[in-house]
Each structure stands twice: as structure tokens, then as C-alpha cells.
Amino acid sequence: MFGGNELLWAFLIIISIGASFHRMGPSFDRSRFGFPLILLGLTCLIFFPGELTENGVGLHNSILQSVSIVLPFSIGAIIVLHNSPTYGGRSIPGLFAGWIFIIASWAVIFLEKDTYSIIAITRGALVIMGILAGLVAVFIGVYLAERSSGLRDESEPLSKEEGDLVRAILERRLGGRLE
Amino acid sequence: MSIGFQEAKMLFSGGCLLFSSLALIHFASSYNIHNRSLSFTSAIAVGIAAFYLASSSNDLDKMTSLELAISSAILGLLEILPIFLAAITLLLFRISLLTNRSVDASS
Numbered sequence: 001m002f003g004g005n006e007l008l009w010a011f012l013i014i015i016s017i018g019a020s021f022h023r024m025g026p027s028f029d030r031s032r033f034g035f036p037l038i039l040l041g042l043t044c045l046i047f048f049p050g051e052l053t054e055n056g057v058g059l060h061n062s063i064l065q066s067v068s069i070v071l072p073f074s075i076g077a078i079i080v081l082h083n084s085p086t087y088g089g090r091s092i093p094g095l096f097a098g099w100i101f102i103i104a105s106w107a108v109i110f111l112e113k114d115t116y117s118i119i120a121i122t123r124g125a126l127v128i129m130g131i132l133a134g135l136v137a138v139f140i141g142v143y144l145a146e147r148s149s150g151l152r153d154e155s156e157p158l159s160k161e162e163g164d165l166v167r168a169i170l171e172r173r174l175g176g177r178l179e
Numbered sequence: 180m181s182i183g184f185q186e187a188k189m190l191f192s193g194g195c196l197l198f199s200s201l202a203l204i205h206f207a208s209s210y211n212i213h214n215r216s217l218s219f220t221s222a223i224a225v226g227i228a229a230f231y232l233a234s235s236s237n238d239l240d241k242m243t244s245l246e247l248a249i250s251s252a253i254l255g256l257l258e259i260l261p262i263f264l265a266a267i268t269l270l271l272f273r274i275s276l277l278t279n280r281s282v283d284a285s286s
Contacts, residue, residue, distance in 0.1 A: 058254070098271075098275070133225075134197075
């Protein structure tokens with residue numbers, strides 16, 4: 001039945017779709033829906049998680065805890081980058097404001113997480129190994145796909161009209177007449 | 180307390196499943212006419228192999244073990260979130276306080 005953990009997964013998928021749309025850049029019309037979709041998914045994930053199972057409650061709580069850390073950190077990082085000498089003009093008040101947000105997120109980390117075990121790090125390392133294995137396999141797939149395309153899609157030679165147009169443009173830009 | 184082989188298998192397969200599902204969502208969301216089907220196929224193959232690995236790591240039914248593997252992977256990543264944030268903080272510290280070089284056409 002839809003309304004338990006399924007709702008939580010649906011919101012996570014909406015956030016992923018939003019992030020993918022956003023990463024497409026301004027050349028694609030759908031990129032403008034990216035940020036609203038991320039906000040919609042995040043809002044629903046925080047406020048309307050639905051009736052969760054025990055496993056779902058643990059995941060939801062961890063995500064909420066992470067949002068309370070990542071949100072101020074991201075805001076602080078954006079402010080710091082905009083006010084740093086490398087990516088913009090140096091502004092001491094801007095840098096100060098950014099670092100306040102970053103320090104606040106670290107304060108939340110130290111207040112909420114009292115211990116840090118080797119087991120937690122090992123778990124994280126195993127997950128990263130899984131992600132890297134998937135990444136390598138997809139890279140190989142994409143490489144083979146790109147290699148197999150060959151010269152199949154070589155473009156047709158210019159037609160008479162297109163040739164005349166290119167000739168006219170070159171003559172106009174370079175001056176004189178082309179033989 | 181330590182991590183058993185079955186749990187390690189589930190975490191590893193959870194990572195693969197998480198990546199494969201994100202890759203498939205990304206391929207589907209950013210689809211255009213120049214996409215090659217083999218790129219999708221490799222993500223699907225990784226997902227199927229990881230699904231098999233995840234379901235063989237416990238006695239639960241297929242969908243529950245799939246959900247358990249992906250949620251364990253997300254929880255595992257969130258547990259080491261402070262390590263990522265520490266690395267980014269060091270970079271931000273270097274950028275904001277220790278570097279005076281601006282990014283321009285010559286760099």
C-alpha cells in the first residue's frame with residue numbers, strides 16, 4: 001500500500017530527479033524545474049514522511065539530522081566562496097558571515113554526535129567501495145557505448161545552397177572573393 | 180562488536196544499488212536523442228548483480244532486502260558525513276584565508 005516507506009522513497013527519487021534536471025544546465029528547458037523539484041522533495045520528506053516502519057523511522061531521523069548539518073554548511077560554503085579572493089572580491093564581513101554558518105554546522109555535529117567508532121567508518125568505507133564498483137562498471141559501459149558508435153553518424157556533405165551560404169558568410173567576414 | 184561477512188556484503192551491494200539507481204534516475208531524467216542504450220544497460224547490469232548480492236545476504240524477501248540494503252547504504256554514508264565536511268572545511272579555509280590568487284584566464 002502506498003503511504004508507508006514508499007512515500008519516503010518517492011520523495012528521495014523526486015530529489016534525485018530534481019538534482020539531475022538541475023545538473024543539465026541552462027541549455028535544456030527542463031533544467032529550470034530542477035531546483036523547485038529539489039525543494040518540493042525536501043519539504044515533503046521533512047514534513048510529510050507518511051507512516052514509516054521501524055527501518056524507515058531510523059532512515060528518516062538520520063536524514064533530518066543530516067539536513068540540520070548540511071543546510072547551514074552549504075549556505076556558509078556558498079557565502080565563503082562568493083566572498084573569497086579566489087572566486088570573487090575579498091569581503092571580510094561576507095567571509096565572517098559564511099564561517100559563522102560553517103561553525104554552526106560543526107557545533108550541531110559535536111552536539112548531536114558524541115562518539116565516532118571504527119565500525120561506523122568501516123561501514124561507510126564498504127558503501128563507498130560499492131559505489132566505486134558501480135561507477136567503474138558504468139564508466140566501462142559508457143566507454144564501450146561511445147567507442148561502438150564509430151563513424152556511423154558522420155555528417156552528410158554540404159548541399160549546394162548550404163555551400164553558397166558558407167561561401168557568402170566567409171566572403172562577407174574575410175573580404176575579397178573566394179575562388 | 181564487528182562487521183560480519185553478510186553485513187559487509189549487504190553494505191557493499193547497498194552502495195552498488197544506490198549508485199545504480201541514482202545513475203538510472205540521472206540517465207532517465209537527462210535523456211536526449213544522443214544517449215546510447217549501452218550506458219543504461221551497464222547501470223541496469225550493476226543493479227541486477229547488486230540486487231542478487233543483497234538478497235543473498237539475508238533471509239528476508241526480495242523487496243525488503245532491497246530496501247534494507249539501500250537504506251543501510253544511505254545510513255552508512257550519513258555516518259561518515261563529518262569526514263567529508265572536514266575535508267571541505269579545510270578546502271574552504273585554504274580558499275578563503277590562505278589564497279590570494281584569483282581565477283582568471285591565465286590560471
